[in-house]
Each structure stands twice: as C-alpha cells, then as structure tokens.
Amino acid sequence: MKFGYFDDQNKEYVIKTPKTPLPWINYLGNKEFFSLISNTGGGYTFYKDAKLMRITRYRYNDVPADCNGKYFYIKDNDVIWNPGWQPVKESLDSYECHHGMGYSKFLSKKNGVETSLLTFVPLDDACEISSLTLKNNTEEKKELQVFSYLEWCLWNADDDMKNFQRNLSIGEVEIKGSAIYHKTEYRERRNHYAVYAVNAQIDGFDTDRDAFLGEYRSMENPEVVQKGKSSNSVASGWSPIASHQLNVTLNPGEEKRYIFVLGYIENQEEDKWESKGVINKKRAELLLDKYYSDAAVDEAFQELKQYWGKLLAKFNVQTKNEKLNRMVNIWHQYQCMVTFNMSRSASYYESGIGRGMGFRDSCQDLMGFVHLIPERARELIIDIASTQFKDGSAYHQYQPLTKKGNADIGSGFNDDPLWLIAAVSAYVRETGDVSILDEMVPFDNEIGTEVTLMEHLKRSFDFTVNHKGPHGLPLIGRADWNDCLNLNCFSAHPGESFQTFGPSEGPVAESVFIAGMFVKYGKEYGDLCKLIGQDDEVKRTDYEVEKVYKAVLESGWDGEWFLRAYDANGDKVGSHVCEEGKIYIEPQGFCTMANIGVKEGLAEKALSSVEHCLDTKYGIRILAPAYTTYHLELGEVSSYPPGYKENSGIFCHNNPWISIAETVLGHGKRAFDVYQKTCPAYVEEFSEVHRTEPYVYSQMIAGSDAIRFGEAKNSWLTGTAAWTFINASQYILGVYPTLNGLSVNPCIPLEFGDFTVTRNYRGQVYNIQVHNPGGVEKGVKKLIVDGIEVEGTIIPFEENKEEYHIDVWLGKE
Ligand code: BGC
Numbered sequence: 030m031k032f033g034y035f036d037d038q039n040k041e042y043v044i045k046t047p048k049t050p051l052p053w054i055n056y057l058g059n060k061e062f063f064s065l066i067s068n069t070g071g072g073y074t075f076y077k078d079a080k081l082m083r084i085t086r087y088r089y090n091d092v093p094a095d096c097n098g099k100y101f102y103i104k105d106n107d108v109i110w111n112p113g114w115q116p117v118k119e120s121l122d123s124y125e126c127h128h129g130m131g132y133s134k135f136l137s138k139k140n141g142v143e144t145s146l147l148t149f150v151p152l153d154d155a156c157e158i159s160s161l162t163l164k165n166n167t168e169e170k171k172e173l174q175v176f177s178y179l180e181w182c183l184w185n186a187d188d189d190m191k192n193f194q195r196n197l198s199i200g201e202v203e204i205k206g207s208a209i210y211h212k213t214e215y216r217e218r219r220n221h222y223a224v225y226a227v228n229a230q231i232d233g234f235d236t237d238r239d240a241f242l243g244e245y246r247s248m249e250n251p252e253v254v255q256k257g258k259s260s261n262s263v264a265s266g267w268s269p270i271a272s273h274q275l276n277v278t279l280n281p282g283e284e285k286r287y288i289f290v291l292g293y294i295e296n297q298e299e300d301k302w303e304s305k306g307v308i309n310k311k312r313a314e315l316l317l318d319k320y321y322s323d324a325a326v327d328e329a330f331q332e333l334k335q336y337w338g339k340l341l342a343k344f345n346v347q348t349k350n351e352k353l354n355r356m357v358n359i360w361h362q363y364q365c366m367v368t369f370n371m372s373r374s375a376s377y378y379e380s381g382i383g384r385g386m387g388f389r390d391s392c393q394d395l396m397g398f399v400h401l402i403p404e405r406a407r408e409l410i411i412d413i414a415s416t417q418f419k420d421g422s423a424y425h426q427y428q429p430l431t432k433k434g435n436a437d438i439g440s441g442f443n444d445d446p447l448w449l450i451a452a453v454s455a456y457v458r459e460t461g462d463v464s465i466l467d468e469m470v471p472f473d474n475e476i477g478t479e480v481t482l483m484e485h486l487k488r489s490f491d492f493t494v495n496h497k498g499p500h501g502l503p504l505i506g507r508a509d510w511n512d513c514l515n516l517n518c519f520s521a522h523p524g525e526s527f528q529t530f531g532p533s534e535g536p537v538a539e540s541v542f543i544a545g546m547f548v549k550y551g552k553e554y555g556d557l558c559k560l561i562g563q564d565d566e567v568k569r570t571d572y573e574v575e576k577v578y579k580a581v582l583e584s585g586w587d588g589e590w591f592l593r594a595y596d597a598n599g600d601k602v603g604s605h606v607c608e609e610g611k612i613y614i615e616p617q618g619f620c621t622m623a624n625i626g627v628k629e630g631l632a633e634k635a636l637s638s639v640e641h642c643l644d645t646k647y648g649i650r651i652l653a654p655a656y657t658t659y660h661l662e663l664g665e666v667s668s669y670p671p672g673y674k675e676n677s678g679i680f681c682h683n684n685p686w687i688s689i690a691e692t693v694l695g696h697g698k699r700a701f702d703v704y705q706k707t708c709p710a711y712v713e714e715f716s717e718v719h720r721t722e723p724y725v726y727s728q729m730i731a732g733s734d735a736i737r738f739g740e741a742k743n744s745w746l747t748g749t750a751a752w753t754f755i756n757a758s759q760y761i762l763g764v765y766p767t768l769n770g771l772s773v774n775p776c777i778p779l780e781f782g783d784f785t786v787t788r789n790y791r792g793q794v795y796n797i798q799v800h801n802p803g804g805v806e807k808g809v810k811k812l813i814v815d816g817i818e819v820e821g822t823i824i825p826f827e828e829n830k831e832e833y834h835i836d837v838w839l840g841k842e
C-alpha cells in the first residue's frame with residue numbers, strides 16, 4: 030500500500046494523507062540553519078547544533094507523537110483547521126504534502142478555502158520562510174482569522190527538558206510591530222536571539238503558551254483560536270511562544286498571501302555590548318525587510334531550486350529502470366546531503382541532544398557527499414581529524430558547535446582511525462586535491478600539536494599495526510563498526526548498563542571486520558603515499574597489509590564464510606561452532622571488498638553463504654541465527670530481542686557492502702537484486718509494512734525473527750545513504766573515481782540495457798554512454814574517449830578540457 034507518489038519532474042515525494050504510518054519528514058536548510066518538518070507540520074528548528082542552539086521546542090515521547098511544530102490555525106466561523114491537519118486534526122476536504130529538495134509544501138482545502146503553505150530555508154540566510162496563501166473558492170465573502178504558532182526552546186535543548194526550577198523563570202520576549210523577539214538568555218549572553226515575524230499588520234499576538242492554550246487545554250484546541258481573539262499576552266518566564274493573529278477577509282475568488290519569517294540572529298562583537306541587555310534589532314530588521322515582499326521570497330525559492338538542480342546534475346544516470354534513475358538522481362544524493370549535515374545528531378529518532386557528529390559516521394557520510402560540494406567535505410575532514418589523538422585513536426563523537434571531542438563517550442572504537450583514511454582517500458580521488466595532505470591539523474584540538482593530515486593518516490594506519498591480538502588480527506577495543514559487539518565488556522558487572530561498554534581495550538578480542546578494513550584502506554593509504562612519492566612508506570604499507578591479509582586467511586576463515594571475531598576468551602564469534610550468531614554479514618562484505626580471498630575462491634563461498642544464511646525478502650540480516658539469550662561475553666548485540674537492530678535485524682548500512690562485494694566478483698544480477706531489496710523506491714509498494722518514509726533509507730528493518738518482520742526504524746540518519754550511493758554510482762553503474770582519473774567499469778544484470786551517465790568530475794563534464802550489446806554482467810571490452818580508443822577502464826584526465834564524450838562497450842574479451 031502506498032500513501033503517496035514520487036513526482037520525479039519536480040523532485041518531490043507527494044504524500045496524499047496526513048495519516049502516514051509514522052511522521053514522514055523532510056529537512057530544510059543546507060548549511061547552518063536547519064528545520065525538521067513532518068508531513069503534518071511538526072518538527073523543530075536549530076542553528077548549527079541541535080543540542081546547544083535549539084530555536085523551537087519539540088516534545089519527545091509525546092502522545093500522539095509529533096504534535097509540536099510550527100503551526101497555522103485557520104478559523105472560519107465555527108470551523109478550525111490546520112493546513113497540515115495537525116494539531117486540530119479536523120478532517121480536510123483535500124490534503125497534500127510535497128516534500129522536495131530543501132522545502133515542503135502543504136496544499137489543502139477546507140470549507141471552500143484553499144491554502145498553500147510553502148516552507149523553506151533560503152540559501153544564505155539563517156531563517157525559515159513560510160509563505161501562506163489563502164484563497165476563497167466560494168461565492169460568499171469569507172471572514173477568517175488566522176493564527177500562527179510556535180514554541181520557543183530555551184536554547185540548550187538538554188537543559189530545556191530538565192532544569193525547570195530555572196527555566197520557568199527565564200523566558201523573555203519582546204513585541205515590536207509584527208515581530209516577536211525571543212530574547213531569553215540575552216541578558217547575560219547578548220550574542221544571539223530569535224525572531225518570528227509576518228509581513229502584514231497583525232490583529233493580535235500571544236507570547237505566553239498558557240494564555241494562548243487556556244487552562245487544561247492542548248494545541249488541539251487553543252482557547253485563543255476558539256475565541257477567535259488573541260490575548261496579547263507577554264510572556265514572563267514559563268513557556269514563551271510566538272503567535273500572530275491575522276484577520277483575513279476574502280471576497281469570492283480572492284487570494285491573499287502572507288510571508289512569515291523565523292530568523293536566528295547572531296550578534297557581532299560590535300553590537301553585543303552597546304545596549305546593556307536591550308536587544309539590538311538592527312540585524313533582524315534587515316533580514317525581515319529582505320523577505321518582506323512576495324517577489325523576494327519567490328526569488329529565494331527559485332534560487333534554492335536552481336541550487337539543487339545544479340547539485341544533482343553532478344551525477345545523473347538514465348537507464349530504462351525508472352526507480353533506479355529516481356533514487357540515484359534525486360533521493361540518494363539528497364539523503365547524502367542530510368547525513369553529511371546531521372551525522373547522527375538530529376532526526377525523529379536521534380533526539381539532537383544525545384549524539385553529535387560521529388567520527389566513523391561522518392567519515393562515511395562524506396564519502397557519499399564529496400562529489401556534491403568537495404570544499405565542505407574538505408572542511409569536515411579537517412574538523413574530524415582534529416579530534417584524533419596522537420596514537421591514532423579518536424573521540425568517537427564530537428559536538429558540531431564546539432567541534433570538540435565528546436569526553437563522556439571517549440574513544441576506543443578500534444575501527445574509527447581507519448575511516449579517516451577512507452574519507453581522505455575518497456576526497457583525493459574525487460578532487461585530485463593533494464594539498465589537503467599537507468594541511469596542518471592538531472590532535473584533540475590542542476593548539477601547538479599540529480602535524481600534516483598525511484601524518485594523521487599514518488597514525489590511523491599505525492593504530493591498527495600497533496593493536497593486534499594473538500592471531501595477528503586487529504584488536505576490537507570497545508567495539509568496531511558494530512557498536513554492539515562489546516567483546517571486552519564481560520568483566521563489567523552483570524546488570525550494569527551496556528552503555529558503559531566495559532573496558533576499552535583487551536589483549537585478546539580481535540575483529541576480522543577491522544582486518545578487512547585494514548587491508549582495504551591500508552592499501553588506499555599506500556596509494557596516497559605513492560602519489561606523493563613516499564616510497565618507503567609504500568613498502569611498509571604493502572608489508573603490513575600483506576601480514577593482515579594472511580592472518581585473515583589463516584585465522585579469519587571459518588570454512589564457508591569469514592569469521593566475525595574472537596572474544597576476550599579467545600573463542601570464535603560468527604562461526605559454525607557457535608550455537609547462535611554463526612555468521613555475520615560485515616566481514617563477508619568488507620573482506621571481499623578488500624579483495625581478500627577472491628583469488629582463493631573464498632569470497633565466492635562467503636557471498637553464497639550470505640545468500641543462503643542471511644538473506645530474506647526484505648533484505649540481508651546482519652547475523653543469524655539471532656541470539657535468544659543475553660551473552661555477557663558479546664554485550665549489547667545480544668541485548669536486543671531477536672530480529673531487531675544488531676541482533677539479526679536487516680541493518681541497511683551493510684547491505685550495500687554485500688552488493689559491492691558481488692560486483693567485485695562480477696555478479697551483476699545479484700548485486701542489483703541486493704540493491705533493490707532495501708531501496709526505498711522499490712519498497713514503496715508496501716509502505717504499510719515498512720512504515721518509514723519511502724524516499725529515504727532507514728537504519729534498520731526488522732529481521733525475519735522479529736514479530737514485526739519488515740518494519741523499518743530510524744529513518745534518515747544512516748550510513749546507508751552514503752554507501753548505497755557509492756554502491757549504485759561507483760560499483761553497479763561503475764563510475765569510480767581513482768587517484769588517476771575517472772574509471773568506468775559497470776557490473777549490471779544481463780538485461781539491464783544500455784545507459785548513460787553524466788558526471789561532473791574535477792570541474793569537467795563526462796558524458797558516458799555504456800553499450801552492452803552482448804548482455805554481459807561485467808567486463809569493459811572497449812573504451813573510446815572522444816573518438817580515440819583507450820586501454821583499460823580509466824579515462825585519461827586532461828587539464829584543459831571541459832567536456833568528454835565516452836563510449837564504453839561491455840563484452841567478453
Ligand atoms: C545502537 C547502535 C548505536 C549505538 C550508539 C546502540 O544502542 O544499537 O546502533 O550505534 O547505540 O551508541
């Protein structure tokens with residue numbers, strides 16, 4: 030069952046009912062000012078950091094879910110409704126929510142009044158614009174009252190939910206004309222404030238939540254709206270809000286439009302102290318003036334659309350498969366932008382107050398994003414590397430505002446260092462910008478400790494070299510990619526929360542997954558060394574990589590698949606000798622991606638074991654059989670009920686690893702099947718089972734042991750976004766950036782047909798036509814670049830060229 034449809038022309042998903050199985054959300058904002066917005070108008074806004082600079086309040090664990098947002102109430106005599114249906118939930122005569130690239134639009138009709146509400150964050154200003162148009166479609170004159178509504182958060186969202194003894198006395202607002210200023214904390218900080226304004230004279234306002242709602246009421250039935258009259262309340266402590274009243278008279282056929290602007294103003298040093306705690310409004314007024322007219326707003330919206338048009342044109346594919354085109358050309362790349370911006374901080378399932386930017390997460394996110402805006406990926410790499418420690422380990426998370434590592438979580442995730450190599454390699458392969466390797470970057474953000482980024486990569490590499498266990502495999506530490514595989518936590522006291530993760534290091538527990546990563550990214554580090562002429566280091570990396578490669582073959586192979594790990598007792602994890610958790614997905618994907626065991630025929634076996642033991646109709650499970658009891662020696666992985674999350678859920682993140690691994694072996698059909706199984710556009714048909722948004726990935730789909738098999742959770746912020754785009758663009762379609770130029774080497778099903786790719790790479794346009802006359806799955810027979818045949822699969826890079834025309838002929842040698 031579907032709840033909407035894709036509109037590819039407009040790059041939108043159009044939701045036809047407000048009653049989606051879960052809130053289906055969108056993200057507004059590209060750089061610093063962000064909003065989450067659901068298909069019923071719920072959500073919240075923040076500046077840079079969802080924890081420290083929260084502008085509007087969201088109520089977690091609310092019932093019903095998602096009933097705090099930026100709302101508009103429309104009152105036509107006795108009938109009151111919202112264009113997005115919530116919170117009044119009055120049934121609408123028609124409803125549509127269009128989630129597009131950085132904007133959401135609500136179209137609805139009620140009582141002969143047609144409303145269109147467009148919300149977006151303009152490209153270069155810290156504000157959100159809501160353009161509300163009301164049209165009278167009846168023969169009668171309409172006298173409507175319209176009320177806006179939002180609730181301010183007292184900035185630090187964590188404190189805002191806890192520190193009531195203080196919070197309930199600090200709220201302050203100011204009303205000037207049609208602008209409502211939120212100035213809580215201005216008294217002592219004077220560095221910022223927020224404002225909510227409308228470009229019309231208002232007929233009333235409210236800034237005190239209780240006055241607006243009335244006693245013992247909720248957002249569903251505010252007293253002010255029911256009375257049709259604002260109370261002009263001025264908040265003093267308690268819960269400040271911003272609500273405007275507009276009395277709107279509409280003659281038959283008449284239409285009126287209002288522009289609401291929610292702005293965040295950061296004071297500059299010079300206007301911070303000049304007016305002793307009295308808010309200095311000049312920057313806000315400039316902002317509000319800028320978006321006062323309809324024309325200015327229309328222009329800003331067009332700019333946003335053009336911006337996205339240009340960005341997405343950087344990778345465009347045309348195949349006969351409409352869903353693949355849609356996902357690759359629009360939604361995969363869009364989700365990559367969102368994960369790049371948010372890491373795992375703010376979604377409807379990440380509270381914005383817990384996790385900040387993840388070291389491993391952001392490194393992977395930027396790999397799917399780097400082709401869009403390489404400069405931003407470059408900045409992020411430097412931020413991330415600055416949280417690394419001298420021994421190559423790293424803070425697992427950092428706060429986006431301060432960019433400082435999070436000491437509460439600390440370090441000890443032994444895969445983290447290698448992800449930095451993966452990210453930098455992806456950046457240099459994309460841009461050719463080797464100057465980044467010479468950037469001076471501190472350790473743990475400490476001034477005076479700066480070394481080159483290349484030296485950071487060396488420390489990453491050496492971290493694994495220096496942390497190996499009895500089998501010569503990398504030590505796992507607190508966990509590797511699988512946060513829940515806590516093999517050193519068995520000495521923790523029973524009953525203690527798994528969040529403590531136990532001791533960070535143990536001399537025995539080893540990870541075959543990290544071994545796969547080391548072989549893959551160790552080689553990529555070696556390639557970078559080679560590129561800049563560090564020949565001795567190249568030899569050293571070859572030697573170290575080879576050692577780990579051998580260790581995997583000797584001690585990381587289980588007979589039919591790659592072993593997952595050794596626990597702190599030296600016992601095998603993910604082996605046929607285990608009663609449960611016999612096979613795990615991660616090493617099968619990563620070792621094959623690293624080419625381990627490919628020539629030995631092991632990879633082939635490992636992938637067929639995956640198909641055999643882990644595959645389901647909704648995707649590939651992370652492990653099987655699920656753990657039915659808690660295992661102290663394994664930790665959190667066995668804490669989940671069977672079928673959920675890391676305990677045999679379908680973890681979407683590592684499904685593309687299997688798909689990529691299949692392309693390494695040349696299995697085009699299987700690679701594409703794996704891709705399709707979890708891909709949103711292909712699962713849209715059964716949205717009632719899947720339940721999360723059908724235009725983006727979720728972190729997890731409940732596995733076959735779960736009671737709710739097929740139900741997805743934790744949409745939006747997942748490494749699946751980057752990996753699936755990498756898989757589809759670089760491995761299935763085969764357009765892979767190497768250090769020496771763009772390579773084309775697709776791996777597709779026999780009946781996939783010819784296709785074209787337009788790719789912007791290092792500032793040049795590559796028009797690639799792939800022909801597959803004989804219907805092979807993999808194999809480039811002939812590569813023709815601007816009429817000239819070229820050896821191999823790499824298109825020679827020519828400095829001054831603007832455009833290339835490339836014909837790739839697939840076929841047997
Ligand atoms: C989740 C993991 C997540 C970790 C982060 C765990 O509870 O299962 O998926 O990575 O928390 O701390």
Ligand code: NOJ
Pocket residue numbers: 373387389390509510511512513675
């Ligand atoms: C979610 C985390 O954000 C990610 O870093 C981790 O790899 C997966 N969970 C698997 O545990």
